[in-house]
Amino acid sequence: MSEAKLIDGRAAADSLRSQVASEVADLKARFGVTPGLAVVLVGEDPASQVYVRSKGEQSLAAGMHSVTHRLSADTPQDVLIGLVQSLNADPAIHGILVQMPLPRGLDEKAVVEAIDPDKDVDGLHVVNAGRLSQGLPSLSPCTPLGCMILLRQTLGDDLSGLRAVVVGRSILVGRPVAQLLLQADCTVTIAHSRTRELAAVCREADILVAAVGRPRMIPGDWIRPGAAVIDVGINRVPFDDPAKAAEGRTKLVGDVDFKSAREVAGAITPVPNGVGPMTVACLLANTVTAARRIHGI
Numbered sequence: 001m002s003e004a005k006l007i008d009g010r011a012a013a014d015s016l017r018s019q020v021a022s023e024v025a026d027l028k029a030r031f032g033v034t035p036g037l038a039v040v041l042v043g044e045d046p047a048s049q050v051y052v053r054s055k056g057e058q059s060l061a062a063g064m065h066s067v068t069h070r071l072s073a074d075t076p077q078d079v080l081i082g083l084v085q086s087l088n089a090d091p092a093i094h095g096i097l098v099q100m101p102l103p104r105g106l107d108e109k110a111v112v113e114a115i116d117p118d119k120d121v122d123g124l125h126v127v128n129a130g131r132l133s134q135g136l137p138s139l140s141p142c143t144p145l146g147c148m149i150l151l152r153q154t155l156g157d158d159l160s161g162l163r164a165v166v167v168g169r170s171i172l173v174g175r176p177v178a179q180l181l182l183q184a185d186c187t188v189t190i191a192h193s194r195t196r197e198l199a200a201v202c203r204e205a206d207i208l209v210a211a212v213g214r215p216r217m218i219p220g221d222w223i224r225p226g227a228a229v230i231d232v233g234i235n236r237v238p239f240d241d242p243a244k245a246a247e248g249r250t251k252l253v254g255d256v257d258f259k260s261a262r263e264v265a266g267a268i269t270p271v272p273n274g275v276g277p278m279t280v281a282c283l284l285a286n287t288v289t290a291a292r293r294i295h296g297i
Contacts, residue, residue: 004229004265007150013277016149017062020284024063027291035291036065037095037121037284038087042080043073043103052099055280062284065092073103080106081114088116094294095121095287118294121286123176132179137293139286144177146278147209147230148184154228154267155207160185165202167191167218167255168211173232177209198222208265210255220260229268231256232275 131138233255254271
């Protein structure tokens with residue numbers, strides 16, 4: 001059997017950003033609306049700073065209005081929620097994202113619930129989660145939305161009847177991607193680290209989404225021949241090369257053992273450059289969607 005097709009998340013993200021830029025230009029020209037995204041960063045987490053900078057740069061490149069609020073790690077809860085409420089009331093802002101994780105002592109759930117659901121471009125508010133579960137129009141979480149775009153580009157628009165297994169049940173990825181797969185008329189199983197006979201469950205999947213947060217947890221012999229594998233995991237592990245590992249150097253790997261999986265799967269996302277690039281691109285797309293809905297366009 002030949003090696004699995006690589007699902008190029010970087011190319012897909014480039015295409016989506018180009019589409020977003022076109023839609024932004026159209027909204028400006030026809031309706032005088034410039035989609036606005038506000039990102040709030042609390043603290044000095046290095047990874048979060050990189051993500052926030054990327055979001056700002058990409059939103060500006062797409063022609064959007066972009067605002068970044070940087071707060072110190074000791075910012076009180078009421079000050080953070082007050083900022084969110086001011087952004088809720090700002091007509092120039094259509095999307096609000098508070099970068100997670102927040103510093104210790106801040107209530108992430110309360111902060112998310114303070115965001116206007118119509119501006120919740122991260123798709124984490126309980127109202128958007130409820131809308132998604134009911135099959136109603138909602139702002140879907142960005143990473144699951146990116147997974148669905150990659151699947152449709154790989155397998156075609158019609159996913160109906162395919163058996164999908166999602167390994168992971170988080171509110172960030174596992175549960176919402178399962179809901180999106182259900183909306184696409186797939187037969188969906190949500191599995192997790194405590195699922196009995198997990199390997200056998202995974203082997204039933206035409207579509208396998210790995211989002212459990214454990215490096216290389218899923219080996220190739222858990223994968224049905226020809227299946228489409230979407231690996232959401234981003235894990236840092238030491239290099240296999242002992243010399244590099246001794247230097248403390250690390251690399252990114254997914255939740256799937258890529259080498260053995262590629263020998264079995266029909267298509268697979270690499271890590272990095274698979275699902276990752278789609279997350280920010282979908283954030284921009286969600287902001288455009290929010291702007292259209294807020295203005296009744």
